[in-house]
Amino acid sequence: MPPGALSLRPPGRHDESACRRAQDELTDYPFLLLWDQDRPWGNYVDLLDRLRDGSAVPGDFVPSTFLLAEVDGEIVGRLSVRFVLNDFLAAEGGHIGYAVLARFRRRGYATALLHRGVGILEARGVSRILVTCDDDNASSAHIIERCGGVFESLVTTTDGTPLRRYWIDHSASL
Numbered sequence: 001m002p003p004g005a006l007s008l009r010p011p012g013r014h015d016e017s018a019c020r021r022a023q024d025e026l027t028d029y030p031f032l033l034l035w036d037q038d039r040p041w042g043n044y045v046d047l048l049d050r051l052r053d054g055s056a057v058p059g060d061f062v063p064s065t066f067l068l069a070e071v072d073g074e075i076v077g078r079l080s081v082r083f084v085l086n087d088f089l090a091a092e093g094g095h096i097g098y099a100v101l102a103r104f105r106r107r108g109y110a111t112a113l114l115h116r117g118v119g120i121l122e123a124r125g126v127s128r129i130l131v132t133c134d135d136d137n138a139s140s141a142h143i144i145e146r147c148g149g150v151f152e153s154l155v156t157t158t159d160g161t162p163l164r165r166y167w168i169d170h171s172a173s174l
Helices: 013-025 041-053 087-093 109-123 138-146
Strands: 006-009 064-071 074-082 096-100 128-134 150-156 162-169
Touching: 006 109, 013 041, 013 074, 041 064, 064 109, 074 109, 087 128, 096 109, 109 128, 109 138, 128 138, 138 162
Parallel strands: none
Antiparallel strands: 006 064, 064 074, 074 096, 128 162, 150 162
């Protein structure tokens, strides 16, 4: 892999310290999704593996993948891709969530993460992809639009946050 190239991989048992640091560093929203600091790290990695392969998806969850984004061996962000939508995800969460640590922003990583997430979903046959962002997150809205997102509506989440809903639709070209 060339220097500076973004790579994606699932978290492993050896990633606990780096992921906890990323969780502490990202203050505007969680870095680690579905994580409980009281759960042993190995159990968390096992949960992510089960969600990815669909072998044992707990009640309110959906089959999904959570991937660490690295550049030159350093975690710069994360990507979460939900293969189907439950009621909550259809209303607020969407198919794709991504985060870039503050010190790595404005380098194109968020755009690359969204593109990669779209590719993962398209490879699984999902051609109509919901992506959301907080209304006050102009950077994320710009990234979504640059990646083909078409604004659908502004909604209010269950916690009162204004949320922008976008669809990336490739069904017409299939």
